[in-house]
Amino acid sequence: MARTMKQLSGLDATFLHLETPEMPMHVGALHVFEIPPGQTGKFVTRLRAHIASRLPAAPVLRRRLWWMPLNLANPAWVDAEPDLKQHIVEIKLPPSAKLGDGQAALEEAVSQLHPVLLDRKRPLWKMHVLEGLANAPDGSRRVGLYTQFHHAAVDGQAAVALAQVILDLQAAGRDLAIRPSSRSKVFQLGWQEMLRGAIANEASQVAQIVKQLPGTAKALAGAAGAALQRTQLLAGDQATPSNLTLAPRTVLNQSVGPGRAFAAISLPLDRLKASARTHEATLNDIVLLLCSTALRRWLGQHGGVPRKSLVAAVPISLRAKGDTSSDNQASMSLVSLGTQVADLRKRLAHIKQATSAMKATVGGLKSVLPTDFPSIGVPWLMEALTALYGKAKVADRIPQVANLVISNVPGPPVPLFMAGARMTANFPTSIVVHGMALNITVQSYDQQMDFGLMADAAAMPDVRTLADALRVAFDDLCLLDDELNAPPTLADTGLAVAAQAGKRVQGGLSSMGGKVGSLVGGMVGSVVKRAVQGAVSGAVKPAAKPAPAARKALAKAAGKRPRTIKA
Incomplete structure (x- = not known):
């Protein structure tokens, strides 16, 4: 029987041990569905x-x-028959949800529901059907759905894999041709087999760690050498961003409370991809740029933008291609956001260099970053330290390595359906922790990029303002793209011709030698440029006479008295 026990990995269980009423550890999404007119019933x-x-x-x-006896080690998963009336519930939205698209009512519902912890005596998931939205423009009934899944059970990629099972490519659904399982179900475990299984698992993990030590040491040494070399280069080039730095303290870097504030927006995916091509950047670079630009605007209204760049904690997937298992296989890296840079193009260049540096550092470590580790005694230690960390408000006192979390999860490129209804939006909802009171999670869906902003209600009660700033940042980026991609105008061409003609005339006269040749060459070049510019604009104006000081200098250089020079 012990062989059937599936104990949680060290990383999965960490999300259980860190969970408190102030730090719920579930993820999910706010979905919006359109129900076709012919569909009746609830x-x-x-x-x-x-x-x-x-x-x-x-x-x-x-x-x-x-749970392990005395909570001695990580718990295990056992089979359960979920009561779907408890896991899928209906909530009536207030009358304000009928106004406009009902976005404000949906965001408020998520803000109220997200802090509620999942019941650990049941499977760790729940779905809230949010009724009361106004109909879509075509008359289709609209309904919201807020989903919760504990992070101990799924990470971002595992959630996408789960969506592939419960969502369909067409309203009619599909036949999964599911075969009955021959595995004997395990609904409970005895304490003796739990302990035997935990000890066996512990021994296996220790043996695996010892086996991997040479490779791990080599990878760590290589990464350390690369980081040291990069740090030495950074010391001589202050313009190059460094991710290896402490984050500046902002209002976001404080201990979080039990309240949450949520906001969401959608942006057109094709335009974001076009921006990435224009700037020779990745789509993730563009997402980080939008977040950085929006944060600059928001911080400017809340105490000012720090002189030092904000740092984002960015999850990285350790999952092998094709792996659809429902455990956590991710780690965290750091990226400098360049918020101290005012110019949009220079800020993007900063972010591109920062993400490149992050990839260079993490690339050699992905194979050795652990997702499992020995756990005997760990639950006691982690739960005690987490409680102490929160109650003592340690995050308010110590420097932070990051200001916020920004996560970008690739999603489905086509529209999806569930229970016959078409999903029109998929806004992720994620976790905030002590010291990082804001989490921006982004997921592509169909033709759009959906942003979900989860914040501590005390640190950022106006998270909707930040969401609006993201839209402004997108508009700024579009203006820059249009400017860079615009074809040259007649005026631009004329000015370019003028510049070249002026340089040639100036060069020819300057070759005469002496101060007179240089001065006359410069004046004639200016006249030619002005004439071409006037021709382009449709009205050539006579050039103004040289100023008295210029005439005096010219005459003095030629050894003659000042006289009027006609243009």
């Missing part, structure tokens, strides 16, 4: 039936925690 009823049909292919939805 959406919550259809959704329960739909999820029931997909449960055999979604093991993450039908398992729960089984």
Whole structure:
């Protein structure tokens, strides 16, 4: 029986041990669905039936925690039969949800629901059907859906894999051809087999760590050498961004409370990809640029922009290609956002260099970064330290390595359906922790990029203002792109011709030698440029006579008295 026990990995269990009422450790999304006119009945009823049909292919939805005796080591997963009336519930939105698109009402609902911890006696997920939205322009009924999944069960990529099971490519759904499982279900474990399994797992992990030590040491040495070399280069080039630095203290870097504030926006994906091509950047660089630009605007209204660049904690996936398992396989890196740079193009250049440096450092470490480690005694230690860290408000006193979390998760490129309804938006909702009171998670969906902004309600109650600043940042980027991609105008061509003609005339006269040749060459070059510019504009104006000081200098250089020189 012990062989059937699946103990949580060290990384998965960490999200359990870190969870407190002030730091809920679940992720999810705010979805908006359009229900076709012909579909009758309650959406919550259809959704329960739909999820029931997909449960055999979604093991993450039908398992729960089984705790180690005395919480000595990480818990294990055991089978569970979820009560879908408890896991999928309906909530009526206030009448204000009928106004406009109801976005404000949806965001407020998420702000109120997100701090509620998931019941650890049940499978660690829940869905809230949000009824009461105004109909879509075509008359289709609209409904919101706020989903919660504990981070101990899924990471970003695992959530995408789960979505591939419960979502469809067409309203009619699909037949998954699910075969009945022959595995014997385990609904509980005895304490003896739990301890035997934990000890065996511990021994296996220690042996694996010892086996990997030479490779790990080599990878760490290589990364340290590269980081040292880069740091030495940075010392001689202050314009080059460094990710290896402490973050400046802002209002975001404080201990968080139990309240949350949520906001969301969508931006056109094709325009963001076009911006990436224009600037020879990645799509992730453009996302970081928008966040950086919006933060500059928001901080300018809340105490000023720090002289030192803000630093983002950026999750990186350690998952092998094709791996759809529902555990956590991710780590965290740091990226300088260049918020101290006022010019948009220079800020993007800063971010491109910072992300390049991050990839160079992390690339050699991805294979050795751990997702599992020995856990006996760890639950006691981590839970005690987490409680002490929060109660003592340590985050308010010590320097932080990052100001916020920015996560970009690739999503489906086509529209998706669930229970016959079409999904029109998919705004991610994620975690804020002590010291980093803002999390911006971004996911592409169909033809759009959906931004979900989760903040501590005390640190950033006006998170909607930041979401609006993201839209302004997008408009600024579009203006820059249009300027760079615009074809040359007649005026631009004329001025270019004038500049070249002026240089040639000036060069020819200057070759005469002496101060007279140089001065006359410069004057004639200016006249030629002005004449071409006037011709382009359609009206050539006579050049003004040289100023008295210029005439005096010219005459003195030629050894003659000043006289009037006609242009």
